[in-house]
Amino acid sequence: MAHYAIGDIQGCFDELAALLAKIDFNHGRDTLWLTGDIVNRGPKSLEALKFCMKHESSVQIVLGNHDLHLLAVLYGHGSMKRRDTIDTIVSHKNADKMRDWLRAQPLLVQSGRHVMTHAGILPQWTVWQAADLAAEVEGKLRGSGAAAFFANMYGNRPAAWDDGLEGDDRLRFIVNVFTRMRALNADNSLDYEFKSTLSDMPADLHAWFDSPERRHLDHTVVFGHWSALGLIDAKNVLALDTGALWGGCLTAANLADHSITQEAAHSRLSL
Template sequence: MAHYAIGDLQGCYDELQHLLHKIGFNHGVDTLWLVGDIVNRGPKSLECLQFCMRHESSVQTVLGNHDLHLLALMHGYGRLKRSDTLAPILNHPQHTVMRDWLRRQALMLEHPRYLTVHAGLLPQWSSETAATLAQEVEHELQSSAAADYFANMYGNTPSGWSPDLSGYERLRLITNVFTRTRVLTLDNELDYDYKGGYDDIPSDRRAWFDAPGPQYTGRSVIFGHWSALGYYDNGQVIGLDSGALWGGKLTALNLENRLISQVDSLGGLDWKKALR
């Protein structure tokens, strides 16, 4: 039995199939741990979502910001963007089945040696605290109040964590940490705007995993979301979004030996230019 973590799919279904063939993935025996953003902007979002649902016995996934965007649209909130490739899902006759499956997925997955999130964690959160906070949002997603959650999900406030936060401000901040974090201010508040690479981070910002005194130590954190960072492994954190959507690579990490396998973007398209 092998366990593999794979970076952001974002509709890159053909690359996923090539990568699974390369690593010799065995459905029903091996397990995939996906870092979220199953869908959107790539050419085959529907196929990626259907794959995860069809193989749910061997696929574990966290929710990414694009997955939550899809869920919001399915609940009547947010707006369809020009760059979205979600129409085949939204117009599918079984879209409600897909919606209900997707909203049952987690914000954080725990493995004996790893934590998996889409974007990041705050240094003041222990793994136990992070798990509890993730469950708060998951409870809302899976409840009859899900539509109210999505009505209040979008937004960049608050930017700093306090255990005294309550209501939708609390849920929004928790959601943003798990699904949108790249860099933090020196006071550990979220910078929602920075999307550049690691070497270009301004001096008054730092990567979330460079914040001092992290409380989530003990297990390595696997994440995606930050395509400009690319594949990254400093021992404590492992970034797996190597830009398959943008003409880069799709990356798989063997959780036993930390060896990586990659396949090139098959289309070789620069989606950033195509969407301008």
């Protein structure tokens, strides 16, 4: 039995199928983590989502920002964007079933010394605190107030964590950490603008995993979201978004030994 993690699919379903064939993945024997952003921008969002639903006994996802965007659209609180490829889901006869399955998925999963979120974990949070905060949002997503949650999900404020945050501000910040975080300011507040490589990062910013205050070094954080990083296996992080959508590759890591298998992109998204 093997346990794999694969980076952001974003509708690149053909690459996923080819990568699973390369690692000889067996749904009755092996398990798979997917780092979120299952859908959007790639050509086969519907197929990727249906795959996850069909194989939920062997495949575990976490929600990414594009998955949440799909949910917001399905609840009538998000607008379709020019490059979105979620229309086949939104117009599907089983869209409500897909919506309800997706909103039941977590923001964080943990197994042994590995923990997975879409974008990372705020440096000052322990894994256990992060799990509790993820559960707060998950409760809202799975409950009767989901529509109200999506009505207030979008926004960049507040930018910094405070234990006293309440209501929509608290939920929004937690979501932004788990699904949008990349670079932080010196005070560990979130910077939402920087999306490039580490070598291009301004001196007044740092990657969330380069913070000297990290309180979750007892785990390896498996994440995606930041395709410009490429593959990183260091500093107790395993970054797996290697830009399949942009002409890079889709990456699988065996979590037993962090051995890597990759499938080159079959096509490239036009900018």
